[in-house]
Amino acid sequence: xxxxxxxxxxxxxxxxxxxxxxxxxxxxxxxxxxxxxxxxxxxxxxxxxxxxxxxxxxxxxxxxxxxxxxxxxxxxxxxxxxxxxxxxxxxxxxxxxxxxxxxxxxxxxxxxxxxxxxxxxxxxxxxxxxxxxxxxxxxxxxxxxxxxxxxxxxxxxxxxxxxxxxxxxxxxxxxxxxxxxxxxxxxxxxxxxxxxxxxxxxxxxxxxxxxxxxxxxxxxxxxxxxxxxxxxxxxxxxxxxxxxxxxxxxxxxxxxxxxxxxxxxxxxxxxxxxxxxxxxxxxxxxxxxxxxxxxxxxxxxxxxxxxxxxxxxxxxxxxxxxxxxxxxxxxxxxxxxxxxxxxxxxxxxxxxxxxxxxxxxxxxxxxxxxxxxxxxxxxxxxxxxxxxxxxxxxxxxxxxxxxxxxxxxxxxxxxxxxxxxxxxxxxxxxxxxxxxxxxxxxxxxxxxxxxxxxxxxxxxxxxxxxxxxxxxxxxxxxxxxxxxxxxxxxxxxxxxxxxxx
Amino acid sequence: xxxxxxxxxxxxxxxxxxxxxxxxxxxxxxxxxxxxxxxxxxxxxxxxxxxxxxxxxxxxxxxxxxxxxxxxxxxxxxxxxxxxxxxxxxxxxxxxxxxxxxxxxxxxxxxxxxxxxxxxxxxxxxxxxxxxxxxxxxxxxxxxxxxxxxxxxxxxxxxxxxxxxxxxxxxxxxxxxxxxxxxxxxxxxxxxxxxxxxxxxxxxxxxxxxxxxxxxxxxxxxxxxxxxxxxxxxxxxxxxxxxxxxxxxxxxxxxxxxxxxxxxxxxxxxxxxxxxxxxxxxxxxxxxxxxxxxxxxxxxxxxxxxxxxxxxxxxxxxxxxxxxxxxxxxxxxxxxxxx
Numbered sequence: 001x002x003x004x005x006x007x008x009x010x011x012x013x014x015x016x017x018x019x020x021x022x023x024x025x026x027x028x029x030x031x032x033x034x035x036x037x038x039x040x041x042x043x044x045x046x047x048x049x050x051x052x053x054x055x056x057x058x059x060x061x062x063x064x065x066x067x068x069x070x071x072x073x074x075x076x077x078x079x080x081x082x083x084x085x086x087x088x089x090x091x092x093x094x095x096x097x098x099x100x101x102x103x104x105x106x107x108x109x110x111x112x113x114x115x116x117x118x119x120x121x122x123x124x125x126x127x128x129x130x131x132x133x134x135x136x137x138x139x140x141x142x143x144x145x146x147x148x149x150x151x152x153x154x155x156x157x158x159x160x161x162x163x164x165x166x167x168x169x170x171x172x173x174x175x176x177x178x179x180x181x182x183x184x185x186x187x188x189x190x191x192x193x194x195x196x197x198x199x200x201x202x203x204x205x206x207x208x209x210x211x212x213x214x215x216x217x218x219x220x221x222x223x224x225x226x227x228x229x230x231x232x233x234x235x236x237x238x239x240x241x242x243x244x245x246x247x248x249x250x251x252x253x254x255x256x257x258x259x260x261x262x263x264x265x266x267x268x269x270x271x272x273x274x275x276x277x278x279x280x281x282x283x284x285x286x287x288x289x290x291x292x293x294x295x296x297x298x299x300x301x302x303x304x305x306x307x308x309x310x311x312x313x314x315x316x317x318x319x320x321x322x323x324x325x326x327x328x329x330x331x332x333x334x335x336x337x338x339x340x341x342x343x344x345x346x347x348x349x350x351x352x353x354x355x356x357x358x359x360x361x362x363x364x365x366x367x368x369x370x371x372x373x374x375x376x377x378x379x380x381x382x383x384x385x386x387x388x389x390x391x392x393x394x395x396x397x398x399x400x401x402x403x404x405x406x407x408x409x410x411x412x413x414x415x416x417x418x419x420x421x422x423x424x425x426x427x428x429x430x431x432x433x434x435x436x437x438x439x440x441x442x443x444x445x446x447x448x449x450x451x452x453x454x455x456x457x458x459x460x461x462x463x464x465x466x467x468x469x470x471x472x473x474x475x476x477x478x479x480x481x482x483x484x485x486x487x488x489x490x491x492x493x494x495x496x497x498x499x500x501x
Numbered sequence: 502x503x504x505x506x507x508x509x510x511x512x513x514x515x516x517x518x519x520x521x522x523x524x525x526x527x528x529x530x531x532x533x534x535x536x537x538x539x540x541x542x543x544x545x546x547x548x549x550x551x552x553x554x555x556x557x558x559x560x561x562x563x564x565x566x567x568x569x570x571x572x573x574x575x576x577x578x579x580x581x582x583x584x585x586x587x588x589x590x591x592x593x594x595x596x597x598x599x600x601x602x603x604x605x606x607x608x609x610x611x612x613x614x615x616x617x618x619x620x621x622x623x624x625x626x627x628x629x630x631x632x633x634x635x636x637x638x639x640x641x642x643x644x645x646x647x648x649x650x651x652x653x654x655x656x657x658x659x660x661x662x663x664x665x666x667x668x669x670x671x672x673x674x675x676x677x678x679x680x681x682x683x684x685x686x687x688x689x690x691x692x693x694x695x696x697x698x699x700x701x702x703x704x705x706x707x708x709x710x711x712x713x714x715x716x717x718x719x720x721x722x723x724x725x726x727x728x729x730x731x732x733x734x735x736x737x738x739x740x741x742x743x744x745x746x747x748x749x750x751x752x753x754x755x756x757x758x759x760x761x762x763x764x765x766x767x768x769x770x771x772x773x774x775x776x777x778x779x780x781x782x783x784x785x786x787x788x789x790x791x792x793x794x795x796x797x798x799x800x801x802x803x804x805x806x807x808x809x810x811x812x813x814x815x816x817x818x819x820x821x822x823x824x825x826x827x828x829x830x831x832x833x834x835x836x837x838x839x840x
Contacts, residue, residue, distance in 0.1 A: 303711060327713040341711050344704035346771060355701060355712040358694040366692045409712065 003030045004066070005194050006051070006082065006163050011060035013046055020046040021057070022218040028163060033185060033195045035209035035226065037202070039238055039428035043218040044198055048165055051196070052084045053077035083156035084165035087172075091148050093141030098123040100140055100151050101158045126154045129191065130184045146177030150184065157188070164188075165196045170204060174288050175495065182208055202231045214238055239429050247461025248433060250440045254464070255279035257315055258448035259331070259417050261300060264309030269295040270472040273309070277417070277448050282439060284463030285452040286490050292472035293452045294336060297419050301326045301333040313417070327356065332415035334406055336422040336452075338399070342406040345395030349387050350376040352394045352405050356413040379408035384434065400431025407438055417448045424458060436462055456487040468493035522816070523763050523780045530787050538794040546790070548671055552741060554786035555665075555675035556581075556734045557756045558779065562686050563615075563730030564757040565778045566723045569690075571703045571770025572630040574727045576618060577734075578753030579641035582746070584610035584735035586645040588661070589654030589745030600660025607661075607739070608732040614641055615728015619721035630724070638754070645747035654745040665740020675737045679779075682733075687775040699723060703770025752803065759806055760785050762813040767821070785809070 006028045013021040021043050028034050038044050049055040051062075053071030061068050064080045071077045092100055098116075101123050109115045123136035132150050140148055149169060156164050166185075170178045185195055185208060197209055205212050206226050214221040214237040221237050235246070255278055262274035270292040277283045285293045299306035302320040311318045313329045320326045326333065335341040343352050353376040354361055361372050376390045383404045387397065394405055403423065410418065420439070424432040439449050439462065453459050459466055468476040468490055476493030478485055534541040560577045567574045588607040591597045597606075614637070621633040667674040690696035701709045702719050710716045734753070739745055762768075763784055764777025788809065792802045 301711075322715070323711050324713045324715055333711065335711055340705070341707045344701060344708055344771070347701070347704050351697070351701070354697075355709070355714070358697055358701075358714075362694055366688075367694055367697065369692070413713075 004028070005030045005064070007063040008047070008051065009061050009063065011047075011050055011057045011062070013050060013055055013057050019218055021050065024060075024215070024218065024220050026213055026220065026223075028194050028196060029211075031189050031192045031194055032210045033189055033197055033208055035205040035212035036196055036198045036215065037200070037205055037212060037234065037238060038215035038221075039430070042215040042238075044215055045167075046218075047215070048084060048167060048196075048198065051077065051082060051165060053082075078159060078161070081160060081162040082165070083159060083161035083163070084167060085149060085152045085156065085169060087168045089145075089148055089152050091140045091151060093148075094139065096137045096139055097127070097134060097143075097151050097154075098136040101126065101136075101155050103155075105159070122158065123154070126157050127151075129157060129188070130154055131180075131187050132184070144177065145172050146174070146180055149173070149177075149181065153184065153188075157193075162192065163194045163196065165198065167198045168200065169197070170199065170201065172289065174290070175491070178204075202234055205234070206231065216240055235429065246429070246433065247458070248436055248440060249462055250443070252281050252443050252464055254281045255446050258313070259300075259450075260312040260315075262310050264296060264299060264306060264311075266295065266299055266304070266306045268472075270299070270469075273469075273472075273474055275467055275474065275477075277450055279416070279448045280443055280446045281464040282443060282449045282451055282462055284459040284466040285450065285469065286454075286456065286459045286466050287469035287475075287494050289454055291469040291494070293469050294421055295472075296469070297333065297421065297450070297452060301331060301419065303333070327413060327415070330414070330416040331419065332356075332410040332413055332417065333419045334410055334421060334423060336425060338402050338406055342409075343394045343402060346393060348391045349380070349385070349394055349397070349405055350390035353379050353390070353408045353412065356409050375412055376408075379412060382411075383408050383438065398427075400427035400434075403427050403431065403435065407435070411438075415447070417450070418442055419450045419452070421452045422454065423451060424453070424455065432458075456490060459490065460485065460487055466490060470494055523765070523777065523784060526763075527780055527784050527787065530784065530791065534787065534791040534794070538791070541791070541794060544671065546794075548668070548673055550783075550786055550790050551676040552673040553790065554782055555673065555679050556738045556741070557753065557760060557786060558679045558782040559682065559730050559734035559737060560727075560753050561757040561760040561778050561782045562683060562775065563727035564754075565761045565764075565766055565773050565775065566686070566690070566699060566726045567630070568758075568761050568766045568768065569699050569703045569770060569773055570720055570723050571706065571768075572622070572720065572723060573634065573758070573768070574615075574618060574630065574724060575634040575754050576614065576638040576641055577727060577731045577757055578750035579638045579645065580611055580614040580728055580731035581735045581738065581750045581753055582748070583614060583641040583645040583648075584608070584732045585739045585745040585749065586649045586654070586747050588735070588739065589657075590648045592657060593654050598658055600658045600663075603658070603661050604736060607736050608729065611728045611730070611732020611735060612725060613728065614731065615725040616721075618728065619724030622724065623717040623721050630720075642747075649745065649747045651747055653747075655743055657739060657743060657745075661736070662740040662743060665737045666743070667740075675741070678737070683775050683779050690775060695719070695722070700771055703772070705771075752799075752806070755803075755806060755810065756782075756785050756789075759810045759813065762810060762817060765817075767817055768814070 004027045008024060008026045011021050011024045012019065024043065024047060036044055046055060050057050053074045053076050062071065063069065069080055092103065098119050102119050107115045107119050120136045127134050127150065130150055130153060140151055153164065169181060173181065189195065199205055209226050211223060211225050212229065212234070213223040214234060216238060258277050258279045260276040264273040265271050273296055287293055295304065298304040300311055302322045302325050311320055318329045320329060339345060350372065354372050361368050380387060380390060385401050385404045385408065394402060397405065423435050442449050451462060463480065465477060465479045467474055470493070478489050540546055560581065564574060564577060584607045587610045588603050591603060591606050597603060618634050618637055621627055621637065622630045627633045663674065664678060665675055690699065698714050698719050701714060702716050706716055738749065760781035761773055761778050764774065764781030766773025766778065785806065788805060789802050792805060
């Protein structure tokens, strides 16, 4: 440690009307794992793009091994040994591991044909270096997300990168895969590889990183060894103000039965699921990605067909075959995928806010344009949505504000049951708290709130009860009144407990 | 004509109907054609263009509604021919002489054709409307040949021919009808819930469905509308030429799509305006008319229209890229402001 491998010196990057990086400096030492953290829009992505040669900085310089370098293209950065594994992997899923590793740089024999034996051998070596014993001829599409990511890292190693940027690497991985990834990172660190580890998850930063840099407002805020900083400090550096409480949980009074389902089954996704949700409470749904939670609620909401199962709303049996039916039963579903299922990105904010209530905005044959404007203005004010006007296109907003538009859309539908699917995914801390406050307000109005979330602290922080799913079945339920209402209890149900059937 | 409803819809109209490009093209073309051909600006020729544009305009407005949902209807030309021929068969083989009945037969034929298209696509879960309407394009054309025994039918009563042939002080009635229809569609698309739903479905089908919009019903509706407009176009056409011809209308789908796309509609749905389509339809007809005046055959016209369509789509792609870019910049700015 100590020797600086890569240095960004006072980098400034402008986009029209925007300073995306402002006098930003960052030094990565040899074989360190350097965490980079900041709210959405803090400038992390731009920093990565400057480092990988995708953006040219307007001011400042980059040094590699104490020598100034200029990246004119991503290729230049790669030739300097800088590689990046993006959140969305660049894997050719129909191709084998060996083909992915050597893509664009196939090794040929003298006769011009591919030297497959060499490439296979090399692939095995590289993957062994990562601690992975795999058959190089396996097709990547058949591998789990974690292994696909390994292939990406392997690709970087194969290209002899000594600096690897990991952009939110754990966001689509299960717990075991994350642990596997961390082991690999530690292994490669021992071999002299340097990592820039970009993450939203504080616990990962503390577990893995030697030092951490916080960015805010496109600027460098602080760089410290992780041992010398607490998570509260990190958060306050990130948001620029101390946060009294990340989870503004309020006391609730459970009311009448709101939603009860039984025997919900969709083969391959969920099996014989039954539960009851009540008014005036937040019911959390926890479990690993792929536990069938989203699919279950898509089934309840009529978005996808179910094979079997009965749904009771307010004690009465409900026939829900489409989202339209569900809305008629006063159920609102705030989908996880804002961009493809929540919003019409090319359309104005006002349009999106009115989408669910078009039929209620009628005055005779025609739409009541005045009422529409009033409704959208009220929603924007109430949820503090930052827009230049309600004519602004939804696609132009930040993730947090897009989520608020989705919420605004549903608040106006005046539902009784609100299902939030991963409501704070990809939005920054400030916006998260505002989403929690909306939930609190709904519960105060004696509505039923169901929250599907993969973030354990959020589940623990906001739920009154938590139902845990694994492999499409409910494996446990814990309540806030219980002593063991904590992440460990949930993880036990999500991981260790095996269903008897 | 009614005034456009509110200020904001004017803005939206301006925004979606992106730029004055088609208008400028229209004026330029008119100037060029009036220089090239002395007869272009004659009252007769202008009235002729307006008359000829009517059939395409009627079909194009139906096509626009389909394109807005992200769909396409290739069968409009065949539907138009079939509707006209069924009316002819009613006259020739069944001796129906009542104009009202004949008109009804023509329009209902179009409606049914559209209904079948819509049901094929939404009911059978065929992968794309392209497939469904490609099939019915052939079927309707074949049926038109079969029912007429591939021979033209003439002798329609005056009532049937009124819409297509009648002029008021030399001004074609059919063009007045087009103006009325376009105003109605403008109100329908911009000021009713169903109109907004049509745009929404094209903007994001899944988000619309999740928001409780009955997407299949909307999709069914737009094909029925396209069929209805083909039926009305058939009435105009039959009136104008006085004949029901089973081979007519093979260029109509192309012309209608061209009109919409030139006017700013996108194959991805969610984009396009009534006004833009109107200008697009005029432009397409003027190109055909100009080529006619210059003595070009219909095969050359096909080549030119094909090029124009590709050009218009290319412009749309470029526009889309530019707007994506400005969106990214705006988003970067928002992030900046918030952080």
